[in-house]
Amino acid sequence: MREGQSYFIRTFGCQMNEHDSERIAGLLESDGMVQADSVDAADLIVLNTCTIRENADTKLYGYLGSLKRVKTERPNLRIAVGGCSAQKERDFIQERAGWVDVVFGTHNVHRVVDLLDHAEEWGPVTEIWDETKAASGIPSGLPVRRESEHSAWVTITIGCNNSCTFCIVPIVRGAEVSRRPGDVIREIEGLAASGVKEITLLGQNVNSYGRDLDLNGRQPLFADLLRRAGTVRGIERIRYTSPHPKDFREDVALAMAETPAVCEQIHFPLQSGSDRILARMHRGYTAERFLTKLEMMRSIVPDLATSTDVIVGFPGETEEDFEGTLDAMQRARFDSAYMFQFSPRPGTPAADMDGHVDPEIIQDRFERLTALQDAITLENNQMQVGRTVSVMVEGPSKKDPSVATTRTRGNRIVHIEGEWEPGTFFDARVVRAAAHHLEGVLF
Numbered sequence: 001m002r003e004g005q006s007y008f009i010r011t012f013g014c015q016m017n018e019h020d021s022e023r024i025a026g027l028l029e030s031d032g033m034v035q036a037d038s039v040d041a042a043d044l045i046v047l048n049t050c051t052i053r054e055n056a057d058t059k060l061y062g063y064l065g066s067l068k069r070v071k072t073e074r075p076n077l078r079i080a081v082g083g084c085s086a087q088k089e090r091d092f093i094q095e096r097a098g099w100v101d102v103v104f105g106t107h108n109v110h111r112v113v114d115l116l117d118h119a120e121e122w123g124p125v126t127e128i129w130d131e132t133k134a135a136s137g138i139p140s141g142l143p144v145r146r147e148s149e150h151s152a153w154v155t156i157t158i159g160c161n162n163s164c165t166f167c168i169v170p171i172v173r174g175a176e177v178s179r180r181p182g183d184v185i186r187e188i189e190g191l192a193a194s195g196v197k198e199i200t201l202l203g204q205n206v207n208s209y210g211r212d213l214d215l216n217g218r219q220p221l222f223a224d225l226l227r228r229a230g231t232v233r234g235i236e237r238i239r240y241t242s243p244h245p246k247d248f249r250e251d252v253a254l255a256m257a258e259t260p261a262v263c264e265q266i267h268f269p270l271q272s273g274s275d276r277i278l279a280r281m282h283r284g285y286t287a288e289r290f291l292t293k294l295e296m297m298r299s300i301v302p303d304l305a306t307s308t309d310v311i312v313g314f315p316g317e318t319e320e321d322f323e324g325t326l327d328a329m330q331r332a333r334f335d336s337a338y339m340f341q342f343s344p345r346p347g348t349p350a351a352d353m354d355g356h357v358d359p360e361i362i363q364d365r366f367e368r369l370t371a372l373q374d375a376i377t378l379e380n381n382q383m384q385v386g387r388t389v390s391v392m393v394e395g396p397s398k399k400d401p402s403v404a405t406t407r408t409r410g411n412r413i414v415h416i417e418g419e420w421e422p423g424t425f426f427d428a429r430v431v432r433a434a435a436h437h438l439e440g441v442l443f
């Protein structure tokens with residue numbers, strides 16, 4: 001036990017990593033540790049890394065370099081590195097940064113305390129998963145230290161069976177493994193009992209949930225899981241991320257519409273509006289098919305709020321391809337979008353493709369796309385003015401503590417004057433729209 005010692009976790013990357021960090025914190029606290037306010041005050045520093053973008057590894061090595069000096073000054077400091085970079089680079093981190101005590105892979109989070117014990121007794125240790133171990137399932141029931149008392153992530157799958165040519169996830173997180181529905185529902189019931197009101201189901205492709213499971217000859221479906229999650233008392237909002245357009249079926253839209261707790265919101269990643277580029281990305285749908293599915297969802301789920309991801313400047317993207325993306329974005333009219341400039345990720349097929357686009361052209365296209373989406377977002381936000389919406393308080397606004405930051409079921413931020421307990425629900429009337437938030441008053 002490390003009773004009274006302190007830890008500091010720095011998390012890079014996506015919600016999967018943030019949720020893994022909550023588990024790492026839970027495991028360390030079960031071992032007697034407490035959270036430190038800063039790196040300087042910590043006995044243990046954990047870096048939970050990301051390798052999605054090219055500069056992520058560079059940033060990590062820069063950060064590790066700065067920790068070398070800290071470790072020289074404080075030899076008892078322990079440093080652990082986990083997450084996708086640790087998984088992908090395997091022994092590389094240990095070779096380039098001998099001051100790191102523990103390197104652990106994406107499926108070895110549950111072993112973090114044992115690995116620290118090992119490092120303290122025997123010296124630096126690296127433990128990453130291999131595919132045979134990944135297939136054994138996802139550990140359930142790990143302790144978790146959540147950042148929010150009212151909102152929680154619930155992992156339903158890890159890994160991915162797709163092969164999008166820009167993505168490193170299948171390499172660093174392996175094949176898709178689903179949790180059994182009973183385990184997922186038990187975790188949600190436990191969260192509800194501890195005061196959680198909002199959950200987000202997490203998977204790289206939630207629409208293929210259950211395809212690797214066999215429940216007495218039947219495969220569980222994501223739509224059924226949504227409906228079951230919706231029966232857990234105390235859970236008022238259910239969200240999920242990410243669906244995959246090629247696998248999204250009507251049954252999920254119907255489950256959303258017919259399960260009151262499931263929010264009218266979807267993150268539906270388009271990536272490109274050009275069929276030629278979608279094929280090079282290996283996405284498995286055309287722009288028209290994507291838009292038809294979006295229309296189907298909107299016809300079934302009233303008031304559906306939508307967001308997306310788009311990559312600008314994928315290898316081979318011509319001006320005509322990019323105009324296809326502008327056209328698809330015009331037609332889709334997403335409420336918000338995460339737009340990325342393509343950067344080659346070593347180890348992915350896209351990095352070795354021909355036709356890399358000039359950075360200046362990428363920048364120009366990115367600015368045009370951003371201008372278009374900003375205008376659509378503002379127009380969609382303006383259409384919210386005058387409406388009454390149900391909001392959940394997240395906490396005081398970072399800019400002005402006399403204003404509360406709240407969120408609608410559609411995931412829009414509404415700022416409302418006043419101080420309320422996080423997790424409180426009430427109705428608000430939207431009185432003003434800005435580019436990236438709304439302003440409201442108590443209804």
Ligand code: SF4
Nearest residue numbers: 160162164167169204
């Ligand atoms: S669906 Fe594609 S982008 Fe998403 S995790 Fe799988 S390979 Fe990556």
